Amino acid sequence: xxxxxxxxxxxxxxxxxxxxxxxxxxxxxxxxxxxxxxxxxxxxxxxxxxxxxxxxxxxxxxxxxxxxxxxxxxxxxxxxxxxxxxxxxxxxxxxxxxxxxxxxxxxxxxxxxxxxxxxxxxxxxxxxxxxxxxxxxxxxxxxxxxxxxxxxxxxxxxxxxxxxxxxxxxxxxxxxxxxxxxxxxxxxxxxxxxxxxxxxxxxxxxxxxxxxxxxxxxxxxxxxxxxxxxxxxxxxxxxxxxxxxxxxxxxxxxxxxxxxxxxxxxxxxxxxxxxxxxxxxxxxxxxxxxxxxxxxxxxxxxxxxxxxxxxxxxxxxxxxxxxxxxxxxxxxxxxxxxxx
Amino acid sequence: xxxxxxxxxxxxxxxxxxxxxxxxxxxxxxxxxxxxxxxxxxxxxxxxxxxxxxxxxxxxxxxxxxxxxxxxxxxxxxxxxxxxxxxxxxxxxxxxxxxxxxxxxxxxxxxxxxxxxxxxxxxxxxxxxxxxxxxxxxxxxxxxxxxxxxxxxxxxxxxxxxxxxxxxxxxxxxxxxxxxxxxxxxxxxxxxxxxxxxxxxxxxxxxxxxxxxxxxxxxxxxxxxxxxxxxxxxxxxxxxxxxxxxxxxxxxxxxxxxxxxxxxxxxxxxxxxxxxxxxxxxxxxxxxxxxxxxxxxxxxxxxxxxxxxxxxxxxxxxxxxxxxxxxxxxxxxx
Numbered sequence: 214x215x216x217x218x219x220x221x222x223x224x225x226x227x228x229x230x231x232x233x234x235x236x237x238x239x240x241x242x243x244x245x246x247x248x249x250x251x252x253x254x255x256x257x258x259x260x261x262x263x264x265x266x267x268x269x270x271x272x273x274x275x276x277x278x279x280x281x282x283x284x285x286x287x288x289x290x291x292x293x294x295x296x297x298x299x300x301x302x303x304x305x306x307x308x309x310x311x312x313x314x315x316x317x318x319x320x321x322x323x324x325x326x327x328x329x330x331x332x333x334x335x336x337x338x339x340x341x342x343x344x345x346x347x348x349x350x351x352x353x354x355x356x357x358x359x360x361x362x363x364x365x366x367x368x369x370x371x372x373x374x375x376x377x378x379x380x381x382x383x384x385x386x387x388x389x390x391x392x393x394x395x396x397x398x399x400x401x402x403x404x405x406x407x408x409x410x411x412x413x414x415x416x417x418x419x420x421x422x423x424x425x426x427x428x429x430x431x432x433x434x435x436x437x438x439x440x441x442x443x444x445x446x447x448x449x450x451x452x453x454x455x456x457x458x459x460x461x462x463x464x465x466x467x468x469x470x471x472x473x474x475x476x477x478x479x480x481x482x483x484x485x486x487x488x489x490x491x492x493x494x495x496x497x498x499x500x501x502x503x504x505x506x507x508x509x510x511x512x513x514x515x516x517x518x519x520x521x522x523x524x525x526x527x528x529x530x531x532x533x534x535x536x537x538x539x540x541x542x543x544x545x546x547x548x549x550x551x552x553x
Numbered sequence: 554x555x556x557x558x559x560x561x562x563x564x565x566x567x568x569x570x571x572x573x574x575x576x577x578x579x580x581x582x583x584x585x586x587x588x589x590x591x592x593x594x595x596x597x598x599x600x601x602x603x604x605x606x607x608x609x610x611x612x613x614x615x616x617x618x619x620x621x622x623x624x625x626x627x628x629x630x631x632x633x634x635x636x637x638x639x640x641x642x643x644x645x646x647x648x649x650x651x652x653x654x655x656x657x658x659x660x661x662x663x664x665x666x667x668x669x670x671x672x673x674x675x676x677x678x679x680x681x682x683x684x685x686x687x688x689x690x691x692x693x694x695x696x697x698x699x700x701x702x703x704x705x706x707x708x709x710x711x712x713x714x715x716x717x718x719x720x721x722x723x724x725x726x727x728x729x730x731x732x733x734x735x736x737x738x739x740x741x742x743x744x745x746x747x748x749x750x751x752x753x754x755x756x757x758x759x760x761x762x763x764x765x766x767x768x769x770x771x772x773x774x775x776x777x778x779x780x781x782x783x784x785x786x787x788x789x790x791x792x793x794x795x796x797x798x799x800x801x802x803x804x805x806x807x808x809x810x811x812x813x814x815x816x817x818x819x820x821x822x823x824x825x826x827x828x829x830x831x832x833x834x835x836x837x838x839x840x841x842x843x844x845x846x847x848x849x850x851x852x853x854x855x856x857x858x859x860x861x862x863x864x865x866x867x868x869x870x871x872x873x874x875x876x877x878x879x880x881x882x883x884x885x886x887x
Binding site (some may be wrong): 217219223224229230231232266267269274279280303332512 | 574577578581582585586589614624630631738739741745746860
């Protein structure tokens with residue numbers, strides 16, 4: 214089921230044309246694709262749809278009663294509206310949501326993250342109107358990267374032991390400690406969430422730069438959380454000890470990519486046969502794990518929880534020789550074998 | 554004389570199957586478009602319910618300001634509809650009963666609307682129309698000029714004529730062009746949205762994709778092809794965006810190449826160019842146009858079966874001559 218972001222605007226607003234929503238989705242996808250390329254990871258994110266809703270001179274309360282109050286309400290993560298929502302709207306319409314960030318346009322104000330109104334609405338972001346697409350893109354990227362990082366220790370441990378609200382609060386604290394790096398000017402002490410992908414001041418159009426800095430912010434955040442390292446200081450990686458398939462594993466590149474990733478359990482996937490001249494069904498299966506038109510010896514680290522979703526596909530492709538897969542652990546940036 | 558009709562958004566059943574939540578948002582968008590623009594609909598009444606609406610007004614031209622704004626607001630958002638508009642009236646009968654009204658309830662427990670007069674015919678015309686846009690019971694020639702355009706849709710793979718409302722120059726202009734001003738606040742360009750949604754629909758089914766053919770033909774015939782020429786750099790000059798998208802490199806011929814009836818669009822575009830150039834197109838323009846049409850040789854098959862409301866007999870003759878010239882076939886060759 215996709216996640217949704219809604220822009221509740223009048224029909225002559227600059228954000229109303231559907232083309233604006235399409236552009237926001239497209240740029241977010243480009244940035245996430247750049248992360249996959251740069252970091253050799255596969256982000257099996259949930260699709261995110263952005264759409265306008267005509268305000269049509271109604272209050273947010275009226276719109277919410279009409280659209281967001283039923284059992285079939287979608288998983289809404291971002292709500293853009295001229296006024297901040299009152300607690301009544303949030304508790305009546307979004308009582309079961311894990312996360313809803315409300316965004317409000319404001320003229321002549323610096324962008325700021327303020328405290329939200331409920332646990333489900335941990336923060337309220339105020340931005341100049343022209344930066345509204347940027348904050349929504351940052352939210353989409355943050356949620357998708359969160360899906361990747363939640364599958365790795367120590368974030369998984371944090372969520373297991375303290376819950377999502379605690380994860381969101383820690384992110385807000387990390388953001389506050391590093392806010393000078395962000396295009397957002399300030400964050401209130403009571404804010405319970407902040408998008409780590411906004412922890413940079415890279416130009417909106419710099420896809421590669423935003424991808425790089427978004428991932429780095431999450432990696433730094435993950436490393437800032439205390440966790441127990443049970444292994445003693447490691448002398449060298451087990452990478453060289455991995456069974457090498459026909460001498461073809463790109464060991465140096467795998468090692469370099471691993472140093473960027475947070476500690477955790479992963480499955481290392483390597484493409485052994487080209488996607489060209491394969492049946493559509495094989496190409497589709499391979500595209501679930503690698504990007505389209507990936508070359509032989511392309512590799513991806515799939516975090517454990519993500520990998521479970523594609524496990525059946527990966528096993529079949531491993532059996533047929535299209536890919537090579539092995540369970541590994543990344544610990545302090547080094548690849549170790551994993552005994553299952 | 555009263556005029557009336559029925560409008561119904563497309564794809565609501567499919568959307569309900571896929572995502573009830575998204576259906577709710579689409580229906581909200583439909584009702585908002587009607588409500589937001591109703592002030593431009595003079596001497597009119599309209600009852601909207603679920604994914605449809607009946608409406609009526611006192612004179613033909615009253616509908617256009619309302620219709621064109623609703624079309625603009627919905628088409629740019631990717632919500633497409635079909636609409637009928639015909640002479641006659643639709644009286645609305647509203648029944649409610651006090652029986653079973655809950656204590657203190659502000660709305661009756663039971664309420665029913667029935668639509669009389671031309672309502673069944675309006676509904677039938679709408680459902681017969683296999684396209685997006687509005688099918689107008691032939692507008693008498695003396696009523697309106699400049700608001701309507703003759704177009705066609707496919708029924709059982711055959712072109713069927715109908716009359717639609719024109720698109721404005723701004724609606725059909727290119728995104729990066731500032732040649733035309735908007736006519737009202739919030740007006741958007743439409744052609745790219747029509748092509749994009751046609752492309753997406755074709756991946757679901759050819760039949761659904763073919764519903765966009767009449768709107769593309771209406772867009773062609775709403776455009777001015779009379780000034781088109783080819784510059785020294787071999788580019789089109791003074792050519793409307795719709796023309797560019799059909800007869801330039803990465804245009805709609807690639808994006809919607811599987812659309813049933815695309816060949817008829819090409820023939821209609823040539824016909825429009827021919828008729829607007831006073832039956833004599835510049836040779837430079839003809840050369841480039843025929844070269845593009847030759848990339849779809851099926852355009853030229855069984856031309857004698859193509860109705861004259863798609864391409865006139867004179868334009869057809871000229872097209873055949875151009876094809877022979879292009880292929881270097883001369884009647885005088887031994």
